[in-house]
Amino acid sequence: MEHQNCFHCGDNCDSEQIKYDDKLFCCNGCKTVYEIFSENDLTCYYDLQASPGSAPKEIQGKYDFLGQENIIEKLTEFNDGRIQIATLYIPHIHCSSCIWILENLNKLNKNITSSQVNFGKKTVRVTYNSEKSSLQEVVLLLSTIGYEPYISLDDFKTGKEDINRSLIYKLGVAGFAFGNVMFLSFPEYFKGGEFWLEQYKHLFRWLMFAFSLPVVFYAGRDYFTSAYKGLRAGILNIDVPIALGLVVLFVRSTVEIVLNLGAGFFDSLTGLVFFLLLGRFFQQRTYSFLSFERDYKSYFPIAITKISNGIEAPIQVYDIEKGDRLLIRNEELIPVDGILINGRAKIDYSFVTGESDPINKTSGDKLFAGGKQTTGVIEMEALKSVEQSYLTQLWSNDVFSKNKEDGFTTLTNTISKRFTIAVLIIAFVSTSYWLFTDSSKAMNVFTAVLIIVCPCAIALSAPFTLGNLLRIFGKLKFYLKNASVIEQLAAIDTIIFDKTGTITSNKQSSATYDGAVLSTSEGIQLKNTLRGSNHPLSRTLYDILDENNIITLNHFEEHLGKGIESEHQNDTMKIGSASFVGYDQDTSILNTTVHITSNDQYKGKYTFFNSYRKGLSKLFNNLKTDYDLVILSGDNAGEMENLEKLLPSKTKLIFNQKPNDKLEYIKYHQSEGAKILMIGDGLNDAGALAQSNVGIAISENVNVFSPACDAILDATKFNQLYKYIKASKQAIKIIKWSFVLSFFYNIIGLYFAVTGQLEPVIAAILMPLSSISIVAFTTLATNLIGRKLE
Structure with a gap:
């Protein structure tokens, strides 16, 4: 039947x-x-x-506890009363079908706005309208379609399978079986002809067969699963030749003992799986030890202003503790969950939810990490410390990143695929040869070739090289969104700099005032208007002015590239360019100026005397031989004469550029084939940073967080930019040298395998050693680069 x-x-x-x-x-x-x-x-x-x-399992009543507010609060990472976000662990995620259906949950429930799957961690991050749906409904939907979440109220991660523990179990099974099979193989090795060999050899052979079963079907299962899924998807991955070798050894050995032709290759089979798993274990331990991702998150540089005893001072976000009073300026990111204390909050949660409509909050309301304040300054009290991984998740969110070319990843995958095809051809050709010349060697040759010539080392060279350099850059205060940015940085040919706040230092600039004396109330309003802005000129002027009382403005609005305006009680004030405040008699075209009007009456202007960053001339002279250099500024041409003296003669100087003008300039030159690095302050230059091939925001302890940038450079390391770009190019050379080393290793190993001089077990030992040697080479080489940078 x-x-x-x-x-x-x-x-x-x-x-x-x-x-x-x-x-x-x-x-x-x-x-x-x-x-x-x-x-x-x-x-x-x-x-x-x-x-x-x-x-689906019987779930009626199982998730009633998800209707309790205190439990929902614990399980959701974002909850503003209208939108909730929860990350759920789904053990059943196993294939492309799972990803597809879980990322289309919005078609099953229109109140779900988005769902993103992390296949490696087996999680789905669901965003839904909590006014029309609930966490309980989401979980029930997942359970109904066969993807029941694992929910632990103490810690989601407690339910996840420990990959290392699973690997250790498999390694233990393979090691136990390998030892016993080797012991049972001794009579076969010595071939002494004693009675005990002849009398018990069948028992020994069947025992070896029995020991091999858990090795093949449990310990080695991952190789078969990976190979099967790859073939089903039309991909020849690196596990295909390994799985094929295991199958050949097992089938050949089983046929031999069934037909009484010999003892088979059970010792080689169990030893092969044991050493493959041992190599994988050491690779995981090595990778965990280097811990690129964790280090790069812990160095995340965003600063925030902490208010302590009336004194405002910048601190690193990971120093925030529960109960700290924080100052959030216009366009700043809220780094931790907290309670609004003072000010009028209008929070843009688009970084978190994807919805750009700002939400009004009043004193006492809860604010969630990831929101951006859009209407002036507010004060809040932190409810917990910062989770760096959460901030990094916002920075790396696919919603806000363009599809930038990832050449080396593609190159690695292409090489791995071609390697696998070549290995299979060589294995079959060499085996066919030995079948006709010495059939006893054919099976060993076939298996040894499949195992020894493995593109694992090639696949590891790029992530380990770029990952280690990512960690080194982080220590040196150059913070990259991900490792692929290094590759993009190595390929640029044009570098564009903003002027104010980028090549000039806010902390060392000075300004003089020319105009009518401001009244006390006007001075207080001016100071508090500047307090809410993060523009470099606003920050400079705010630091220069005398201390004044803190007041809450009725209205605050910042016009990027133009200026800011505020209202306190019935008094209005505008601060910015001459055209923004409506002053048409500006004659100071040779200086950077900020004009002020109060109640539409012109008051005066501040004239700034820029202080350029240390090492600016040397940096540009180092860059000029390899790159086209451009200064693209929103200011007037007042600093042109000074810049012409400071910078190389071929540097292009372009002024009076609005934010959109900068974006269009970059877009045009990209259409002409240029690969552009844009360096700006992260606020006015957000569009240009996003459009460029690589965007770097300069940070002077200012919490202007934008997903538009690919990297953040501490302002004190500005003069090291040339070295960082040079190091990126050297990293690409290291990857290429890794490919060369791996190629030579494979050629040598292939020679011994094809000529029948290499046993499969020895090949299994050498394969992980080759991978570890590549990891060691790339790590040492990048560490050497790091020492030169220091």
């Missing part, structure tokens, strides 16, 4: 059969899931993989 399987989950339907829409289901749960998919036009889910789902 032919067995019939469930259309949804693939389980056997012999005990119970439910027919619907000419399809067979094992239970009503699977039929319900299919009905849900059909009603929402999602049946293409089944096109990605046959029987991809799992049968």
Whole structure:
């Protein structure tokens, strides 16, 4: 009798059969899931993989506890009363079908706005409208379609499988079996002809077969799974030749003992799996030890202003503690959950939810990390310390990043694929040769070739090189969004600098006032208007002015590239360019000026005397030989004469550029083939930073957080920029040298394998050693670069 399987989950339907829409289901749960998919036009889910789902479990009443507010508060990472975000661990995620359906939850429930899957961590981050839906409904929906979340109220991560522990279990099984098989193989090795060999050899051989079963079907299962999934997706991954070698060894060995032709290769088989797993274990330990990602997050440089005893001082965000009073200026990111104390908050949570409509908050309301204040200055009290991984998640959110070319990743994958094809061809050709010349060696040659020539080392060279340099840059106060930025940085040919706040230092600039004396109330309003802005000129002027009383403005608005305006009681004030305040008699075209009007009456202007950053001339002279250099400024041409003296003669100087003008300038030159690095202050230059191939924001302990930038450079390290770019180019050379070393290793290993001089077990030992040697080489080489940078 032919067995019939469930259309949804693939389980056997012999005990119970439910027919619907000419399809067979094992239970009503699977039929319900299919009905849900059909009603929402999602049946293409089944096109990605046959029987991809799992049968939903009985869940009625199981998640009633998710209706309690205190539990919802604990399980959601964002909850403003209208939008909630929760990250759920889904153990059943296993294939492309899972990713597809979980990222299309909005088609099953229109109140779900987005869902993002992290395949490696088996999590889905769901954003939904909490006014029309609930966390309980989301969890029930997931359970109904066969993706029941694991929920631990203490800690989500406690439910996740410990990969290292699983690997250790498999390694233990393989090691135990390998030791016993080697012991049972001794009589076969010595071939002494004693009675005990002849009398017990069949027992020993079947015992070796028994020991090999858990090794093949448990310890080595990951290799078969990976190879199968790769082949099903049309990809020849690096596990295909390994899995093929294991299958050949097991089948050949089993045939030999069944037909009494010999003892087989069970010692080689179990030893092969043991040493492969041992190599994987050491690779994981090495990678964990280097801990690139954790280090780079811990160095995340955003600063925030802390108010202590009336004194405002910048601190690093990871120094924030519960109960700290924080000052959040216009366009600044809220780094931690907290309570609004003073000021009028209008929070843009688009970084978190993707929705750009600002939300008004009043004193006593809760504010969530990731929101951006958009209407002046507020004060808040922190409810907890900062989670660096959360800030990094916002920075790296795919919603805010463009698809930038990732050449080396593609190159690595391409090489790995071609390697696998070449390995399979060489293995079959060499095996065919030995079958005709010395058939006893054929199986060893076939297996050794499949194992020894492995592109693992090639696949590891790029992530370890770039990852280690990422960590080194972080220590040197150059913070990159991800490792691929290094590759992009190495490919640039044009560098564009903003002027104010980028090549000039806010802390060392000075200004003089020319105009009518401001009244006390006007002075207080001026100071408090500047207090809410993060523009470099605003910060400079704010630091220069005398201390005044802190007041809450009725209205605050910042016009990027133009100026700021405020209202306190019935008094209005504008601060900015001459055209912004409506002053048409400005004659100071040779200086940077900021004009002031109060109640539409012109008051005067501050004239700034810029202080250029230390090492500016030397930096530009180092860069001029390899790059086209441009100063793209929103200020007037007042500093042109000074800049012409400071900078190389070929530097282009372009002034009076609005934020959109800068963006269009970059876009035009990119269309001409230029690869552009843009360096700005992160506020006015957000569009230009996003448009450029690499965007670097200069930080002077100012918390202007924008996903537009690819890197943040501490202002004190500005003069080291040339060295950082040079180090990026050297990293690409290291990767290429790694490819060369791996190529020579594979050629040498291949020679010994093809000529029958290499046993499969020795190949299994050498393969992980080659990977570790590549890791060691790239780490040492990048550490050497780091020492030169220091």
